[in-house]
Amino acid sequence: MNDQDAFCAAAAALLGPRGFTQDEDLVGPWLTDWRGRYHGAALALASPESTQQVSDLVRLCSQFNIAIVPQGGNSGMSGGATPDTSGNAIVLSLRRMNAIRKIDTAGGETGDNNGMSGGAGGKALCEAGVILQSLHEAAEARAMRFPLTLGGKGSATIGGLISTNAGGTQVLRHGTMRAQVLGLEAVMPDGSIFNSLTPLKKDNRGFDLKQMLIGSEGTLGIVTAATVRLLPAIGGRVVAWAGLASVIDARKLLVHCEAQAADILEGFEIVPDECLTSVLDHQPDARSPLDARYPWYALVELVAQPDQYDALYQRAEDILGSAMEAGLLEDAAIAASESQAEAFWHLRDSISAAERAIGPAMQHDISVPVELMAQFVDQTVAEVEARFPGTRAHAFGHLGDGNVHFHVLAPAGAVAGEWELAHGRQISMFVHDRVTSWGGSISAEHGIGQMKRDELGRLGDPVSLAMMRSVKHALDPKGLFNPGKLVPTGPA
Numbered sequence: 001m002n003d004q005d006a007f008c009a010a011a012a013a014l015l016g017p018r019g020f021t022q023d024e025d026l027v028g029p030w031l032t033d034w035r036g037r038y039h040g041a042a043l044a045l046a047s048p049e050s051t052q053q054v055s056d057l058v059r060l061c062s063q064f065n066i067a068i069v070p071q072g073g074n075s076g077m078s079g080g081a082t083p084d085t086s087g088n089a090i091v092l093s094l095r096r097m098n099a100i101r102k103i104d105t106a107g108g109e110t111g112d113n114n115g116m117s118g119g120a121g122g123k124a125l126c127e128a129g130v131i132l133q134s135l136h137e138a139a140e141a142r143a144m145r146f147p148l149t150l151g152g153k154g155s156a157t158i159g160g161l162i163s164t165n166a167g168g169t170q171v172l173r174h175g176t177m178r179a180q181v182l183g184l185e186a187v188m189p190d191g192s193i194f195n196s197l198t199p200l201k202k203d204n205r206g207f208d209l210k211q212m213l214i215g216s217e218g219t220l221g222i223v224t225a226a227t228v229r230l231l232p233a234i235g236g237r238v239v240a241w242a243g244l245a246s247v248i249d250a251r252k253l254l255v256h257c258e259a260q261a262a263d264i265l266e267g268f269e270i271v272p273d274e275c276l277t278s279v280l281d282h283q284p285d286a287r288s289p290l291d292a293r294y295p296w297y298a299l300v301e302l303v304a305q306p307d308q309y310d311a312l313y314q315r316a317e318d319i320l321g322s323a324m325e326a327g328l329l330e331d332a333a334i335a336a337s338e339s340q341a342e343a344f345w346h347l348r349d350s351i352s353a354a355e356r357a358i359g360p361a362m363q364h365d366i367s368v369p370v371e372l373m374a375q376f377v378d379q380t381v382a383e384v385e386a387r388f389p390g391t392r393a394h395a396f397g398h399l400g401d402g403n404v405h406f407h408v409l410a411p412a413g414a415v416a417g418e419w420e421l422a423h424g425r426q427i428s429m430f431v432h433d434r435v436t437s438w439g440g441s442i443s444a445e446h447g448i449g450q451m452k453r454d455e456l457g458r459l460g461d462p463v464s465l466a467m468m469r470s471v472k473h474a475l476d477p478k479g480l481f482n483p484g485k486l487v488p489t490g491p492a
Contacts (some may be wrong), residue, residue: 005090007064008044014056014205019096021198030074030091031083034152038079038450041087047095051185051193051224058222059191061090064233067480068092070218072128075152077365078449080164080217080485083446089483094146094159097224099130105142105230116195122230123182123199123351128159128223130196135228144230147174151349159223161184166213169267172400174231174444177214183227184210189220191477197227199397212485215448218482220475236305237266237342238316242323242332243294247272247395250298250339251374253328257300260319264312267301268400275351275396282354288334289344298399301341351396352405361409362427368440381432384408388427403444406431432459448486457488466490 012020021027027045032038043066048054061068067089071081072398083089093285102125122144126135132146150156150168160166162184166177182199196210213221244250257265263374273295280286290297302319306313313334320332335341355361363457368376377395384393390411393431408427409420432442435461448456457465465488472479472487 002275003064003205004043004066004129007066007156008059009030009046010060010064011046011057013048013127014060015048019049019053021047023043027091028069030093031459033076033079035077035079035171036231038082039085040069042083042089042091043087044090045093046090046288047130048461049094051097051187053225054092054094054097054187054222055191055193057092057417058187058189061480062189062191063477065480066090067483068218068222070094070159070163070222071113072157072163073152073155075155076160076164076449077363078164078443078451080447080449080482081160083451084484092222094128094157094222094224094407095303096370097127097159098128098131098157098297099127099135100130100135100138101127101139101225103142103144103230105144105192111330122232123227124156124230125183125225125227126160127225129159130154130158131357132158132161136263139230140233142143143233145233146180146228148177148180149281151352158226158228162223162226164447165445167398167401169269169398169404169405171398171445172268173266178211180228181210181214181226181282182229184223186214186221186223189478189481193224194221194375197225199227206366212339213490215485217449219472219486220480220481231363232305232427235342236312236339236343237301237303237308239335239344240302240316240320240332241289241335241344242295242298242300242320243290243292244298244328245294245330246375247296247377249328250296250399251371253300253310253323256323256326256328257319258400260322262314264302264308265300265400266303267299267398267445269299269397270399270404271297271299271348271351271396272394273297274392274394275354276347278354278358279347279350282357283350286347286350287343290331292329292331299344309436355407355409360419361408362415362420362424362431363409364406364408364428364435364442365403365444365446366406366435366440366442367403367432367444368435368438370400372401372438373404375400376434376438376440377406380406380431383434384427384431387430388423391427402440429458450485453486456486 023045043114048382053072070092088245104123186194381393395406
């Protein structure tokens with residue numbers, strides 16, 4: 001029996017038939033990333049049911065030098081949860097660890113007492129495999145809410161969101177996943193369990209180690225559970241769709257909304273008209289919220305607590321009315337019902353799917369300083385289209401937090417797969433060069449994974465990269481945790 005066979009036998013004995021399989025039909029679906037760009041191979045699929053099982057499995061992998069690729073909902077955008085093609089690693093799925101152990105509504109607690117003492121405000125103690133939508137529903141059932149959402153909420157897991165420091169549409173007001181995590185549990189590369197689940201308002205015992213693990217994409221530790229913050233449920237929302245003459249006006253409108261309503265401004269998204277056209281063509285039942293068409297649109301969401309909701313609609317009308325008087329927008333529609341509000345958001349959330357139906361594209365998840373984003377979009381769209389004739393560039397997304405999805409669509413007739421290989425790298429390098437020259441980031445919310453690792457090595461600050469490599473080597477000297485992801489290789 002060789003070492004791999006010996007490992008598989010020991011892992012199967014540890015995890016049982018539900019927790020360990022080499023069946024190709026069961027392993028296969030988890031070897032391709034959500035976008036279909038990366039395809040790997042794996043020795044097996046491991047699905048532990050507890051933190052202790054994760055710890056025991058990690059010790060076993062260390063003993064036999066078996067690499068581990070942690071995976072949550074497999075909905076990542078950068079290939080961070082896909083193994084390489086060697087077939088020597090295992091995929092470690094956290095999907096069986098899907099219990100919400102406790103919800104604390106700041107006085108009305110349910111569940112056990114594990115890791116939930118101390119702190120103020122609502123909290124939930126979740127295992128890593130909890131689906132984001134499930135957490136939303138559990139919080140809503142207790143008149144609370146988890147203030148982070150995104151298009152993949154039906155598949156994304158809490159562990160995956162933490163590992164990639166996910167963003168979403170509510171970052172403007174509530175911050176990224178880093179801001180939501182109050183406590184963390186993770187298994188380290190030697191199998192030890194880092195337990196910092198108990199939230200403390202003040203804790204000055206050195207490094208904030210949980211923050212080091214957040215956003216590390218499984219390269220330093222495997223997140224197994226977390227304590228996350230909850231907020232009181234909103235009493236209602238008002239969603240508006242505004243037509244704008246330019247992306248520069250979108251920035252001015254954002255500043256206006258922040259000045260008038262920073263306390264209730266939940267989201268501010270921008271959509272160019274060509275993206276709206278793609279969605280309307282892709283979904284025949286979809287309708288434009290405005291009678292006329294404009295070069296740009298802003299999707300604005302305001303929220304209020306129950307005792308303030310009655311005045312919310314009037315406040316929204318006042319904000320938009322004063323913006324129109326100031327020449328910041330051309331027209332606007334306020335959703336008359338929750339279903340219409342959902343329809344407005346559906347237009348924004350359908351852009352990526354509509355683009356895929358058009359043809360190949362290079363997609364970039366980037367950020368620059370908020371105050372510069374409008375100018376960056378205006379200039380860089382023109383620069384890309386001039387440098388790569390026949391392409392069409394556009395940006396959409398979270399203007400309020402300086403993060404847009406900057407997509408470059410292939411010329412008409414381009415063949416998917418071939419065009420990306422022939423031109424994609426040059427396009428992405430050009431976009432990333434421009435982002436870096438504007439003081440921005442080549443990864444705003446989707447992580448680095450394997451897709452951007454080399455670009456991070458090319459453009460990253462040498463001191464920061466050296467620190468990352470040092471931390472990686474110190475915690476994972478064998479390099480068994482998610483190899484080939486996030487951390488660029490060092491100089492020869």
